[in-house]
Amino acid sequence: MGNFTILDHLEDLHPGDQQLVQAAVKATANAYAPYSQFHVGTALLLDNGVIVTGANQENAAYPSCMCAERVAIYAATAQYPGMTIRKLAVVALRGGVAPVVSAASCGPCRQVMLEFEHRQGSPIEVVFLAPDNRWVKTPTAASLLPFAFSKDNL
Ligand code: THU
Numbered sequence: 001m002g003n004f005t006i007l008d009h010l011e012d013l014h015p016g017d018q019q020l021v022q023a024a025v026k027a028t029a030n031a032y033a034p035y036s037q038f039h040v041g042t043a044l045l046l047d048n049g050v051i052v053t054g055a056n057q058e059n060a061a062y063p064s065c066m067c068a069e070r071v072a073i074y075a076a077t078a079q080y081p082g083m084t085i086r087k088l089a090v091v092a093l094r095g096g097v098a099p100v101v102s103a104a105s106c107g108p109c110r111q112v113m114l115e116f117e118h119r120q121g122s123p124i125e126v127v128f129l130a131p132d133n134r135w136v137k138t139p140t141a142a143s144l145l146p147f148a149f150s151k152d153n154l
Pocket of ligand 1: 033056
């Protein structure tokens with residue numbers, strides 16, 4: 001809980017994490033973000049080695065918008081039922097153009113990551129860029145959401 005590592009440069013991440021970040025950057029091209037102009041990309045590494053990506057999808061009815069993280073997670077579970085997510089990377093581009101900027105996941109996305117982690121019974125590592133332009137790596141989704149609501153509360 002509340003456990004993370006901070007790295008100054010992308011090159012300081014493990015090669016596998018860098019590769020996942022690059023896949024997330026590429027995925028920003030699939031964002032539909034005419035309202036925010038904030039193009040978010042997420043890449044997941046599954047236990048079968050497959051990388052599934054997602055990008056935010058907006059709508060004129062704003063509450064219908066969906067974040068890149070949940071697009072990727074729901075796509076992965078729909079296409080690979082029973083799979084395990086090992087790692088998740090998330091980045092954003094303002095206006096769809098470089099440089100990569102911070103996209104620290106919103107609360108609802110953290111909640112969804114957390115429940116997937118509980119369901120699969122193994123950790124999801126998360127990599128993202130913090131607002132101060134340093135990379136954050138957490139060993140679990142739970143690290144991003146201390147004192148979370150869970151089905152154990154029901
Ligand atoms: N967004 C994401 O896709 N992921 C995040 O972690 C934060 C926000 C999207 C939602 C909306 O389309 C746009 O970014 C601006 O909030």
